Amino acid sequence: MSSFGKIGVVGAGMMGSEIALMFALAGYPTLLSDASRDAAERAVARLHDVLDRGLPRGFWTAEAVETARRQLSVADNLDAYADRDLVVEAVFEDETLKRGLFAKLDAILPADAGLASNTSSISITTLSAAVSEPRRARFVGTHFFSPASRMKLVEVIPTADSDATFVDAVMETMAAIGKTPILVKDVVGFAVNRLLHALVLESIRLVEEGVCSPADIDVACKLGLGHPIGPFELMDNTQNSLSLSVHEILYQAYGERFLPRPLLRQMVAAGYNGRKAGRGWHRYDSDGKRK
Ligand SMILES: NC(=O)c1ccc[n+]([C@@H]2O[C@H](COP(=O)([O-])OP(=O)(O)OC[C@H]3O[C@@H](n4cnc5c(N)ncnc54)[C@H](O)[C@@H]3O)[C@@H](O)[C@H]2O)c1
Known part of the structure; x- marks a missing residue:
């Protein structure tokens, strides 16, 4: 010890x-x-x-x-x-x-x-x-x-x-x-949140541009990159409003590269906050199971 x-x-x-x-x-x-x-x-x-x-x-x-x-x-x-x-x-x-x-x-x-x-x-x-x-x-x-x-x-x-x-x-x-x-040095987001949210923001951009659906990006991250969970599943589990507030903090510190995405703002404003809300990037039943 x-x-x-x-x-x-x-x-x-x-x-x-x-x-x-x-x-x-x-x-x-x-x-x-x-x-x-x-x-x-x-x-x-x-x-x-x-x-x-x-x-x-x-x-x-x-x-x-x-x-x-x-x-x-x-x-x-x-x-x-x-x-x-x-x-x-x-x-x-x-x-x-x-x-x-x-x-x-x-x-x-x-x-x-x-x-x-x-x-x-x-x-x-x-x-x-x-x-x-x-x-x-x-x-x-x-x-x-x-x-x-x-x-x-x-x-x-x-x-x-x-x-x-x-x-x-x-x-x-x-x-x-x-x-x-x-x-890790004492910088905003430390290391892991900077890495994670760079991926999350690019994932949302892919959806905004109509390149892939959230479900397909989740599959891509799991099967192509070996991640245990996709970025949209993760955002739904931890609530979309939390991701948005992290993006706002990172944007203040680092500027353009962490600019919060309009689609995420829209989802949060609509109350599509994730698993607990029954709807986020995916839809969930009253037990929180993915539909
Ligand atoms: N949730 C995550 O995924 C995560 C990951 C890493 C770090 N963090 C950080 O860990 C911290 C706690 O997050 P959490 O998710 O466990 O939050 P939480 O809301 O589940 O727990 C916070 C606890 O602090 C207690 N509390 C509030 N004021 C207090 C006081 N004056 N004295 C004693 N206890 C008090 C609350 O009653 C509550 O039980 C935060 O700083 C958060 O940013 C959270």
């Missing part, structure tokens, strides 16, 4: 709960909290289901599952993090909320503890400015991918202030929890 002993995760939503699960499965004592104890307890109950379902499918060994159940606990409030060595933040994507949370954690954590953010779009340097100068050396981005219990990649994003030894320890820890970390 790497140099961090006790782990904290704040935000028990889709990402935070599964990030906590990864640490617990690897044997780290892990505290998880959310805005209320109830919400965190509901998240832990969901994680126990994830473990129950994953075990027969061979995702984890029986021993790791047993360890995870023992190591995962709920914290009532941030004071419980006073003995943590590393705290990962995964609350709503809101800069003011995240900065406020980091300032509070900075005051509570031991001097040598580290902080990490799972933000997808906020600059890690900007977030690190919310903590005291010495803590900035122990502040990093850890960008996990959804679902965090299955996706192997973590983008590790240092800032100019991050201490190299601390960053190495975070990289080692990501490997210790079964992930494959890559080092």
Whole structure:
């Protein structure tokens, strides 16, 4: 096990709960909290289901599952993090909320503890400015991918202030929890979202130009490029409005090459937001099954 002993995760939503699960499965004592104890307890109950379902499918060994159940606990409030060595933040994507949370954690954590953010779009340097100068050396981005219990990649994003030894320890820890970390500079979209949305935007352009249908582009990406899911299926699963807001952020940072597409704007304005809405690039029944 790497140099961090006790782990904290704040935000028990889709990402935070599964990030906590990864640490617990690897044997780290892990505290998880959310805005209320109830919400965190509901998240832990969901994680126990994830473990129950994953075990027969061979995702984890029986021993790791047993360890995870023992190591995962709920914290009532941030004071419980006073003995943590590393705290990962995964609350709503809101800069003011995240900065406020980091300032509070900075005051509570031991001097040598580290902080990490799972933000997808906020600059890690900007977030690190919310903590005291010495803590900035122990502040990093850890960008996990959804679902965090299955996706192997973590983008590790240092800032100019991050201490190299601390960053190495975070990289080692990501490997210790079964992930494959890559080092990425603190730029808008980091590396993966820039790559992904270059593909997504070109896919929408192909549809706008009448070159291919969304269904055929999904097939092309899966059978021709070996992707596990096509770009239109992916947009429908994660909601089209999310892709549009990512394009707006990337466009602001990089200009023309990420110009949001009119067709995507039209779909979002029409409410064709994807699987949950029953209609996006594809159509879905009330159980979310593709028609
Ligand atoms: N969903 C994804 O695919 C994905 C992928 C990578 C990164 N991210 C990033 O991860 C973060 C979390 O995303 P998510 O999809 O898990 O969101 P989510 O809405 O599922 O979960 C966010 C959780 O934060 C909790 N929360 C809000 N304010 C809080 C506070 N003050 N204290 C404690 N908890 C609080 C909410 O109650 C909620 O449970 C965001 O920054 C997001 O951009 C998301």
